[in-house]
Amino acid sequence: MNSADRCPLCAVPIDAAAVEAAATRRDVRCTLCGWTLAGPWRPGRADRAAAEAALSAARLEFDLRAAARAGDDWLPYAPHLRGRPAEAQWQEARRDVAALREAARPPLGAVLDALGPHRALVVVAVEDAGLRLFVTGGVPAAGPLGYRELAAVPWSALLPGLPRDATHRRFQLAGGPSGIDPAWADATIGGAVGDLVRRYCTSVDTAVMSGLPGMPFPDAVVRAFTGLLPDVRIAAGAPDAAALLDRIAAERPIARPYGLAALRARPGDGAAEVVRLPLFPAGARAGDEAQVRVRRAPGGAGQETALAVVTWDDPPEPVRIVTARMPRGAAGLVRIALDGPGRLRFLEPDTVDDAAPAWPDLLRRVPRRLPSAAFATELVCVLELGGRAETARRRRDLVADLLELLGDELGGTARVAVVGHLDHPIEPKHKNRDVVSGGPLQAPDEAARTLADLPDAPSGPFGARAAPLEDSLDRAAALLHGPRDGRSRILLTVAGRPPHPGSGHGDVIRPVEPCPRRLNWRHSVARLEAAGVRLVAVTDEPAPKDVPGQDARRRDDPEWDVLGAAHRTGLDSVDAAGLAKVLGVLPDDEAPPLPFPLVP
Amino acid sequence: MTEPTPPDEARSEEPAAGGAPAAPPPPAPERPRRIGLWGAPTCGKTTFLAALRIAAEEGGHDVRLVGCNRASTEFLADTTRQLKIERRFVPATRELPPNLAWQLHGTQVRKVRPTEGRLRFKRRRPVPYTVMLDMMDAPGGMFSSRPEDRATSEPSSGLRFSSSAGDGDGGSGDGGGGGDAEERLVRHLAGCDGLLFLFDPTREREMNDAYAFFQRTVLQISELAGTSGVDHKLPHHLAVCITKFDHPEVYERAVRLGYVTPPASIFGMPSVDETRALEFFQDLYRGTHAHDPVNSLLRGIRSHFGESRTRYFVTSAIGFYRDPLENRFQPEDYLNIAEQSDGGDGLAGEDRFRIRGDVAPINVLEPVMWLAGNVGRP
Ligand SMILES: Nc1nc2c(ncn2[C@@H]2O[C@H](COP(=O)(O)OP(=O)(O)OP(=O)(O)O)[C@@H](O)[C@H]2O)c(=O)[nH]1
Ligand SMILES: [Mg+2]
Numbered sequence: 001m002n003s004a005d006r007c008p009l010c011a012v013p014i015d016a017a018a019v020e021a022a023a024t025r026r027d028v029r030c031t032l033c034g035w036t037l038a039g040p041w042r043p044g045r046a047d048r049a050a051a052e053a054a055l056s057a058a059r060l061e062f063d064l065r066a067a068a069r070a071g072d073d074w075l076p077y078a079p080h081l082r083g084r085p086a087e088a089q090w091q092e093a094r095r096d097v098a099a100l101r102e103a104a105r106p107p108l109g110a111v112l113d114a115l116g117p118h119r120a121l122v123v124v125a126v127e128d129a130g131l132r133l134f135v136t137g138g139v140p141a142a143g144p145l146g147y148r149e150l151a152a153v154p155w156s157a158l159l160p161g162l163p164r165d166a167t168h169r170r171f172q173l174a175g176g177p178s179g180i181d182p183a184w185a186d187a188t189i190g191g192a193v194g195d196l197v198r199r200y201c202t203s204v205d206t207a208v209m210s211g212l213p214g215m216p217f218p219d220a221v222v223r224a225f226t227g228l229l230p231d232v233r234i235a236a237g238a239p240d241a242a243a244l245l246d247r248i249a250a251e252r253p254i255a256r257p258y259g260l261a262a263l264r265a266r267p268g269d270g271a272a273e274v275v276r277l278p279l280f281p282a283g284a285r286a287g288d289e290a291q292v293r294v295r296r297a298p299g300g301a302g303q304e305t306a307l308a309v310v311t312w313d314d315p316p317e318p319v320r321i322v323t324a325r326m327p328r329g330a331a332g333l334v335r336i337a338l339d340g341p342g343r344l345r346f347l348e349p350d351t352v353d354d355a356a357p358a359w360p361d362l363l364r365r366v367p368r369r370l371p372s373a374a375f376a377t378e379l380v381c382v383l384e385l386g387g388r389a390e391t392a393r394r395r396r397d398l399v400a401d402l403l404e405l406l407g408d409e410l411g412g413t414a415r416v417a418v419v420g421h422l423d424h425p426i427e428p429k430h431k432n433r434d435v436v437s438g439g440p441l442q443a444p445d446e447a448a449r450t451l452a453d454l455p456d457a458p459s460g461p462f463g464a465r466a467a468p469l470e471d472s473l474d475r476a477a478a479l480l481h482g483p484r485d486g487r488s489r490i491l492l493t494v495a496g497r498p499p500h501p502g503s504g505h506g507d508v509i510r511p512v513e514p515c516p517r518r519l520n521w522r523h524s525v526a527r528l529e530a531a532g533v534r535l536v537a538v539t540d541e542p543a544p545k546d547v548p549g550q551d552a553r554r555r556d557d558p559e560w561d562v563l564g565a566a567h568r569t570g571l572d573s574v575d576a577a578g579l580a581k582v583l584g585v586l587p588d589d590e591a592p593p594l595p596f597p598l599v600p
Numbered sequence: 601m602t603e604p605t606p607p608d609e610a611r612s613e614e615p616a617a618g619g620a621p622a623a624p625p626p627p628a629p630e631r632p633r634r635i636g637l638w639g640a641p642t643c644g645k646t647t648f649l650a651a652l653r654i655a656a657e658e659g660g661h662d663v664r665l666v667g668c669n670r671a672s673t674e675f676l677a678d679t680t681r682q683l684k685i686e687r688r689f690v691p692a693t694r695e696l697p698p699n700l701a702w703q704l705h706g707t708q709v710r711k712v713r714p715t716e717g718r719l720r721f722k723r724r725r726p727v728p729y730t731v732m733l734d735m736m737d738a739p740g741g742m743f744s745s746r747p748e749d750r751a752t753s754e755p756s757s758g759l760r761f762s763s764s765a766g767d768g769d770g771g772s773g774d775g776g777g778g779g780d781a782e783e784r785l786v787r788h789l790a791g792c793d794g795l796l797f798l799f800d801p802t803r804e805r806e807m808n809d810a811y812a813f814f815q816r817t818v819l820q821i822s823e824l825a826g827t828s829g830v831d832h833k834l835p836h837h838l839a840v841c842i843t844k845f846d847h848p849e850v851y852e853r854a855v856r857l858g859y860v861t862p863p864a865s866i867f868g869m870p871s872v873d874e875t876r877a878l879e880f881f882q883d884l885y886r887g888t889h890a891h892d893p894v895n896s897l898l899r900g901i902r903s904h905f906g907e908s909r910t911r912y913f914v915t916s917a918i919g920f921y922r923d924p925l926e927n928r929f930q931p932e933d934y935l936n937i938a939e940q941s942d943g944g945d946g947l948a949g950e951d952r953f954r955i956r957g958d959v960a961p962i963n964v965l966e967p968v969m970w971l972a973g974n975v976g977r978p
Binding site (some may be wrong): 210387388390391426431436460462464465504508509510511512513 | 624673805845847848849924931932934937938939940941942943944946947952954956966
């Protein structure tokens with residue numbers, strides 16, 4: 001095909017003979033660009049020069065429009081321009097192209113919203129390199145709302161004859177002179193699109209988005225899809241469809257709720273079970289934040305635990321699993337930001353490690369029953385403040401050490417109340433004075449402060465036989481009541497003297513005055529026992545049988561058998577660590593760590 | 601009898617502020633009734649004496665007890681304050697103090713023939729009387745049959761009466777001093793009209809030494825005292841006081857055996873009626889596993905003292921605790937002592953127990969009145 005067979009302006013092929021024939025009767029124009037190809041009028045020599053000039057101007061104008069469609073700068077396309085534009089010409093071309101821009105299309109996100117979260121969508125993206133087909137939506141709820149590339153078709157396969165060079169191709173896609181017959185182009189593109197539609201788009205919603213709107217061949221592709229798929233949705237294009245899909249996926253609401261895996265003892269049979277603590281409801285989007293409280297599994301501040309976010313499906317699908325150390329103090333709080341479906345950012349704890357065991361491995365590590373240390377502990381420490389000053393101090397020190405240890409090891413799992421009693425004043429006028437002080441059930445650290453604030457006993461002689469332990473026990477029974485709900489409840493009595501009897505004088509040989517408030521410590525113990533409280537006592541004197549070489553019949557106050565029913569030990573032979581073990585609030589070292597945190 | 605306290609001196613030191621009635625002062629008795637007191641250490645001798653004034657003035661008896669000299673008055677004042685205000689027991693007696701010379705003023709209803717008027721039949725009317733008491737509060741150890749006990753009871757320091765020894769009745773100011781003091785004590789007891797023997801059941805359980813304390817002293821007295829005019833026994837009247845009735849160990853036993861009189865007395869305080877005291881004494885240890893010292897004691901008492909001149913009392917110097925609000929005896933809270941500790945090896949003697957409430961002596965004045973009323977009669 002020589003140059004005489006093409007439109008001198010837009011270079012589409014023309015039938016020169018037919019043009020010649022028709023031109024005898026009328027002016028013949030290019031069907032594509034409207035250029036007058038020939039006419040009855042024959043220009044003279046002088047006119048020929050003017051005609052040449054007009055053609056050059058028209059060519060430059062034509063090419064500049066293609067360049068304006070192709071980009072914001074003509075320079076990349078300079079090699080393909082027929083002439084060199086003045087700035088005014090370039091601006092005018094841009095204005096012309098802009099005026100013809102097609103109507104704004106809805107963004108792809110809106111198209112997906114309209115579909116709902118569960119329907120899949122094939123997205124056809126018309127791009128510089130060719131077509132790419134993706135499928136998105138309707139994917140498993142757990143992972144990032146993904147998309148998958150189904151196919152990529154280069155322009156060479158859609159429309160043979162376009163240049164290899166990307167810039168040049170883009171120039172021609174934008175309408176630069178290519179010499180390709182539009183009708184042939186439509187037919188060729190239509191054939192290729194038909195193949196794609198048959199392969200990928202039957203019985204599934206399809207959206208077409210063009211990153212090259214207003215360009216003739218890309219528009220032809222869009223037209224081909226609309227022609228073949230009456231329901232096809234047209235979305236606003238983007239230069240890089242994958243990046244757009246990334247962004248859209250992140251902004252999508254989550255289809256299924258997410259929860260954090262945690263362990264609890266199943267009510268009823270007490271078997272260990274994994275439950276989900278709700279984090280994000282279905283419909284939550286990027287930018288949402290959620291927090292839950294968990295209890296750090298026993299095993300100390302150094303222990304790592306898996307924070308596994310899973311879906312509400314059955315069985316749950318893991319979304320993201322990390323390992324973390326639950327810090328002391330803020331213990332128990334897990335705060336997570338949603339960056340998109342399947343994309344989670346841990347805010348608290350602030351350092352997490354993605355090197356975590358897989359979900360099935362974690363499930364395999366769940367024991368049949370939770371160790372006793374895993375149960376939330378309610379501990380009341382009843383403390384005799386009076387007696388010998390030095391001994392009173394040692395009692396306080398023991399409880400202080402215990403609270404520090406519990407704070408370190410258990411954090412919020414343990415709630416501790418400290419209750420201390422002074423002596424009943426001997427002066428009958430003051431005998432009804434309140435002798436008990438202390439605090440509510442609180443975190444070990446706070447309980448330590450309560451302990452520090454407890455008064456010291458005045459110096460001087462004190463009751464030899466009893467102390468107002470019954471007043472403290474009465475307070476303890478008020479603190480530990482109601483359903484136990486799997487919590488372990490402990491009363492720790494750290495004292496030297498037994499309680500005053502509620503009435504009467506106990507032993508007739510070494511009688512003791514009754515409680516002025518007539519409190520019966522046995523009633524308090526009965527209430528404590530009914531509330532499922534274990535009774536542990538640390539007494540100034542060890543149980544006689546515990547002292548080798550000592551007469552086992554040494555008089556021992558019988559009250560300690562009751563108050564130390566679960567365990568009784570002497571003040572001299574116990575430290576905080578030993579005591580914690582006795583209380584059953586620390587895990588034993590042999591047991592493997594629990595995979596998940598605990599339900600608070 | 602021996603060494604009567606000069607009545608003149610005793611009267612001269614009697615404080616005038618006794619609240620003497622408008623009636624003419626009762627005739628002074630010819631001589632003081634000497635009442636001797638003995639019993640094992642800590643059996644409650646000094647507390648008994650200290651409670652005597654409280655018993656006299658607050659026990660509904662309408663009698664007054666006043667000292668006849670400075671030391672005797674101070675003893676009354678000090679011990680009353682300690683028991684009532686400080687609620688502390690008196691210190692253990694360390695050495696033989698000077699005699700206590702007291703006057704007991706009271707009235708007694710008697711049939712008397714009016715001295716004037718036409719009808720001179722005998723009529724029942726209150727007659728004022730005064731009994732002079734001459735008592736000695738010895739450390740219990742001095743009655744021991746074991747020489748080492750007697751030695752430890754006489755330390756050279758800790759004279760309770762040392763500050764006032766100079767004011768004491770002449771000749772008896774030599775406090776401790778081994779043989780001298782013992783001789784003085786025995787001579788005092790031998791010369792007494794009436795004797796109070798205090799038996800502490802709570803001590804007996806542990807120490808089992810009441811008989812030893814009883815019999816040695818009785819033998820010493822016998823050496824000096826001669827016999828009664830009517831029988832071959834000692835001439836003394838003897839009041840056997842079972843002390844510390846308020847202590848649960850004693851009280852609960854009395855309740856269990858049915859000896860406690862339904863409380864009709866002041867504040868509803870329980871007591872064992874005088875008529876059943878001997879019986880209770882005999883029953884104290886019956887059926888318990890404890891060694892029963894009562895038989896040997898009773899044998900000793902009966903062989904030395906005329907049965908008609910012996911009486912038994914169940915006493916408590918401090919009485920039972922009364923709740924300040926209720927102000928009545930309450931069976932579920934009557935303990936009037938509170939054992940104290942200093943955290944060490946235990947507190948010494950008088951500091952070991954504090955008194956919880958008011959002191960309300962039981963059967964403390966009664967034996968003294970009985971002895972005072974009977975002295976000089978066969
Ligand atoms: N429960 C009770 N205890 C008493 C009573 N009287 C004395 N006591 C106790 O017995 C202890 C000794 O009493 P004291 O009166 O000092 O005895 P004492 O016989 O004078 O003793 P010595 O002077 O050592 O011979 C007191 O410290 C009290 O603990 C009483 O009436 N009831
Ligand atoms: Mg004494």
